[in-house]
Amino acid sequence: MDKKPLTGQRVLDEVMKCGITHIVWLPDAETRFMYDAMNNKPSLTLVPVCREGEAIPIAAGLITGGKKAMVLHQNTGFFESGDSVRGLGLDFQLPLLLLLGYVGWRNETSSTGKYFEPMLDAWGIKHYLLETDDDVERISMAYNEAVDTKRPVAVLIANEYQSKRDRHIDKIKPGQTMMDSLEAENVISRHRHDAIVVAATHTSSREWPQISSSLDLDIVNLPPVMGKASSFGLGMALAIPTRKVIILDADGALLMNLGSLVTIANKAPANLVHFVMENGVYRTTGGQPIPGVGKISFRGLAKEAGYRQVYEFDKLNDLENAIEKIMNETGPTFVCIKVQRLTEMSPFPCAMNGDAASLSKQFKKIT
Ligand SMILES: Cc1ncc(C[n+]2csc(CCOP(=O)(O)OP(=O)(O)O)c2C)c(N)n1
Numbered sequence: 001m002d003k004k005p006l007t008g009q010r011v012l013d014e015v016m017k018c019g020i021t022h023i024v025w026l027p028d029a030e031t032r033f034m035y036d037a038m039n040n041k042p043s044l045t046l047v048p049v050c051r052e053g054e055a056i057p058i059a060a061g062l063i064t065g066g067k068k069a070m071v072l073h074q075n076t077g078f079f080e081s082g083d084s085v086r087g088l089g090l091d092f093q094l095p096l097l098l099l100l101g102y103v104g105w106r107n108e109t110s111s112t113g114k115y116f117e118p119m120l121d122a123w124g125i126k127h128y129l130l131e132t133d134d135d136v137e138r139i140s141m142a143y144n145e146a147v148d149t150k151r152p153v154a155v156l157i158a159n160e161y162q163s164k165r166d167r168h169i170d171k172i173k174p175g176q177t178m179m180d181s182l183e184a185e186n187v188i189s190r191h192r193h194d195a196i197v198v199a200a201t202h203t204s205s206r207e208w209p210q211i212s213s214s215l216d217l218d219i220v221n222l223p224p225v226m227g228k229a230s231s232f233g234l235g236m237a238l239a240i241p242t243r244k245v246i247i248l249d250a251d252g253a254l255l256m257n258l259g260s261l262v263t264i265a266n267k268a269p270a271n272l273v274h275f276v277m278e279n280g281v282y283r284t285t286g287g288q289p290i291p292g293v294g295k296i297s298f299r300g301l302a303k304e305a306g307y308r309q310v311y312e313f314d315k316l317n318d319l320e321n322a323i324e325k326i327m328n329e330t331g332p333t334f335v336c337i338k339v340q341r342l343t344e345m346s347p348f349p350c351a352m353n354g355d356a357a358s359l360s361k362q363f364k365k366i367t
Pocket of ligand 1: 203204252254
């Protein structure tokens with residue numbers, strides 16, 4: 001008999017049976033199917049976070065304040081949350097249900113898959129697997145166990161990307177005139193001269209290799225760690241001050257590493273140009289809105305952090321007209337580009353184009 005795939009509604013029904021009042025959440029491909037179901041539940045408060053390291057502390061505060069909170073995000077974010085797991089999950093004896101998307105499940109070549117369960121085991125965090133709707137009772141089981149043992153207990157959402165068909169689609173609003181990210185990247189590509197380009201994971205990593213004229217000067221999907229392109233780009237800019245370094249960032253990714261704006265401005269590398277494609281959504285995981293969408297200004301954040309030059313563009317022509325000047329200015333320069341929030345599924349980012357040793361050798365040639 002065919003197994004029934006996991007559906008957002010069944011998972012949520014089981015979560016509600018536990019009396020959960022708050023879900024602290026960052027989307028991912030594995031659990032994207034939960035978004036619509038969660039949004040349609042008025043008795044539930046969704047707390048979207050910018051980076052997973054915030055999730056356990058928020059849940060700890062909610063639980064301490066008398067609410068029934070749980071955490072929902074990807075296992076990659078669990079790696080990022082290590083110190084909160086230790087200090088607030090384990091030492092603070094937090095009765096916490098963790099629902100974690102399992103990147104790398106049954107994938108022998110994935111480092112996420114390789115290290116995830118051994119890491120949970122090393123921390124003594126009990127875990128259950130959720131593959132189909134028939135397994136959802138494991139959620140209540142895990143929650144009760146968390147309460148009884150005063151420890152976090154994890155439920156792992158296996159079967160990566162199985163839920164594509166019921167993902168959330170954030171439709172383009174009528175009259176929206178923002179530019180296409182590929183067109184914007186084309187402008188950057190034509191004016192890069194001999195700059196090194198560090199492309200964030202996600203849309204730009206998928207698009208950039210299609211248009212780049214100097215792939216040997218590009219670092220795409222690197223590191224394959226969401227949000228870290230800005231930090232990596234800073235390192236490159238400091239290491240090779242004679243060469244312009246371009247960071248191609250995304251809004252969700254930058255929110256995950258907002259402190260890097262301050263770190264970059266503080267070191268003030270004159271050779272750094274930091275582009276951010278602001279589409280207002282996590283496009284790669286199905287178009288869920290980023291926290292603060294419509295309220296925050298990335299240009300404002302960069303300006304107040306202390307970047308030397310800051311720009312924002314929502315028209316391709318304006319970007320075309322300004323790009324040459326931008327590339328010749330003394331940095332650090334920040335350029336926010338408002339792009340369309342297309343959310344149809346496109347292939348996942350390409351693989352990283354090298355490891356530390358091979359890329360270092362490649363870049364030695366130009367220094
Ligand atoms: C630490 C971490 N958390 C969550 C994810 C899951 N994830 C993969 S792509 C993505 C959305 C990326 O959105 P954004 O950076 O805005 O780029 P876009 O897809 O819109 O180009 C998320 C949340 C991840 N890969 N790593």
